[in-house]
Amino acid sequence: MRPEDIAAMRGLPLFRDVAETPFADLVRAGFLQRFPPGVVLINESDPADFLHVVVEGLVEMFASGGGRDTTISIVRPVGVFILAAVLNDQVYLQSARTLEKSQVLMIPAESVRTALVADAAFTRAVITELARDYRSTIKEVKNQKLRSAAERLANWLLREDDAQGGTGRIALGFEKRTLSSLLGMTPENLSRAFAALKAYGVATEGQWVHITSRGTLQHFAKPNPLIDGPE
Amino acid sequence: MRPEDIAAMRGLPLFRDVAETPFADLVRAGFLQRFPPGVVLINESDPADFLHVVVEGLVEMFASGGGRDTTISIVRPVGVFILAAVLNDQVYLQSARTLEKSQVLMIPAESVRTALVADAAFTRAVITELARDYRSTIKEVKNQKLRSAAERLANWLLREDDAQGGTGRIALGFEKRTLSSLLGMTPENLSRAFAALKAYGVATEGQWVHITSRGTLQHFAKPNPLIDGPE
DNA sequence: CTTGCGGCTTGATAAATGTCAATCGTTCAA
DNA sequence: TTGAACGATTGACATTTATCAAGCCGCAAG
Numbered sequence: 001m002r003p004e005d006i007a008a009m010r011g012l013p014l015f016r017d018v019a020e021t022p023f024a025d026l027v028r029a030g031f032l033q034r035f036p037p038g039v040v041l042i043n044e045s046d047p048a049d050f051l052h053v054v055v056e057g058l059v060e061m062f063a064s065g066g067g068r069d070t071t072i073s074i075v076r077p078v079g080v081f082i083l084a085a086v087l088n089d090q091v092y093l094q095s096a097r098t099l100e101k102s103q104v105l106m107i108p109a110e111s112v113r114t115a116l117v118a119d120a121a122f123t124r125a126v127i128t129e130l131a132r133d134y135r136s137t138i139k140e141v142k143n144q145k146l147r148s149a150a151e152r153l154a155n156w157l158l159r160e161d162d163a164q165g166g167t168g169r170i171a172l173g174f175e176k177r178t179l180s181s182l183l184g185m186t187p188e189n190l191s192r193a194f195a196a197l198k199a200y201g202v203a204t205e206g207q208w209v210h211i212t213s214r215g216t217l218q219h220f221a222k223p224n225p226l227i228d229g230p231e
Numbered sequence: 232m233r234p235e236d237i238a239a240m241r242g243l244p245l246f247r248d249v250a251e252t253p254f255a256d257l258v259r260a261g262f263l264q265r266f267p268p269g270v271v272l273i274n275e276s277d278p279a280d281f282l283h284v285v286v287e288g289l290v291e292m293f294a295s296g297g298g299r300d301t302t303i304s305i306v307r308p309v310g311v312f313i314l315a316a317v318l319n320d321q322v323y324l325q326s327a328r329t330l331e332k333s334q335v336l337m338i339p340a341e342s343v344r345t346a347l348v349a350d351a352a353f354t355r356a357v358i359t360e361l362a363r364d365y366r367s368t369i370k371e372v373k374n375q376k377l378r379s380a381a382e383r384l385a386n387w388l389l390r391e392d393d394a395q396g397g398t399g400r401i402a403l404g405f406e407k408r409t410l411s412s413l414l415g416m417t418p419e420n421l422s423r424a425f426a427a428l429k430a431y432g433v434a435t436e437g438q439w440v441h442i443t444s445r446g447t448l449q450h451f452a453k454p455n456p457l458i459d460g461p462e
Numbered sequence: 463c464t465t466g467c468g469g470c471t472t473g474a475t476a477a478a479t480g481t482c483a484a485t486c487g488t489t490c491a492a
Numbered sequence: 493t494t495g496a497a498c499g500a501t502t503g504a505c506a507t508t509t510a511t512c513a514a515g516c517c518g519c520a521a522g
Contacts, residue, residue: 063373064377065373065378065457065458066377066382070373070376072369072373085362085366087358087359087362088462093373123354123358126358127347127354127358130315131316134364134368137369138294138303138324139324141375142324144375144376145301146296146297147296147297148508151297176469177469186511187470188511188512189509191471192471194471225276226275226276379479380479406499417480418499418501419482419502420479420480422501423479425501
């Protein structure tokens, strides 16, 4: 690993407070891989061999069942995935694939588990990360069970606008079919949801979405901090 | 707390390997409460004051939004809830209410966090529990997004049959309306899903469900270990 | 420049699910 | 014993979402 990659790794909340020695061990065991778009990094039901950290690019977590596929989340830099499977030495419940050219840091599961017992700060960071992941998944269940397709889209747009600076100009960053799967609907239904939101000031333009009146959209979306809130 | 309650608490995976002193501190700070059915124990959006352990009875975790309600899980003895909120000192994302006369062990959040730094075994158990909760929630997202209402019911029946000994005779244990909410459908739709499963050997009889031909039901349900599996 | 491919949209239709209202059955208390 | 209350079921209907098919659009390779 290059010095600047090590520095980037050090910057992650997960590793920030780890002591010198265990951190050095993790660095020695880990390696940074570059992948083109569309590469499957892990497959659900495989044993969890590596903890993955998205350093650059974009990774889609998805799962299959009954002949269908669904996107579970999109991981941006700097995000960790499949931590839970690694910790308990289980199989992956999700698959992962790159959506863009990406750089992914891979740390052997065994090293992660060793660092876990060796370093209290790492343990603490792992608990925080796990609790965060758990809570955001609970939010996703609520989102799916309590909202219609158009409501899920409207709230996603509001959250994404916030994340991109609140300018009312949103870059999708990936294909609409992926968004439709993330939101739990078909591509056709996403098109119709966008059409329905026109009445609330939402305009699409290729990979861009414009929100002309945040207040109007908010009034329709009725965002709920216990579903859409940060932390 | 009575000696036998302390022994029960000691038996939980979460506390089994905690050292004497921190365990005694937890016991001293905690208290066991008895509740009649239908009592709301916690409300979503309230700060997480106590870790709850269901020692006896049945507790429903649910959440609201947009004027609707949905059941997120049913906690049986001996199960813990809202661990994640307690650990990171956040608000609850779910509400809880008793479905039966229940006994609940309540441990102040502050004591839990103290024990977490004081005892490595407790830390390890917390990580295991959190990872388990996270993974079962991911499974629930897959269940919701990849399956129809009748499929969710069929797989729930198979899982429940297993849990109850695989005799083909399942006690619901709570009202059908609660089951419908847990499975993400209306009570009317649950009735129709049961009717549809008659063709696959499912018979309802009040609070009981009989599975006459597990193979037939399995063939319809197509259970998937990455959704319905244990751990 | 053109052509072909892939992704998106649109329309028509079907299937799944939700809503509303009426009825049935059981429980429990007067 | 009876009847009021409540949950479950059923039917009719509305809404939401999915499916299938066709056409549109932009982009990239020739």
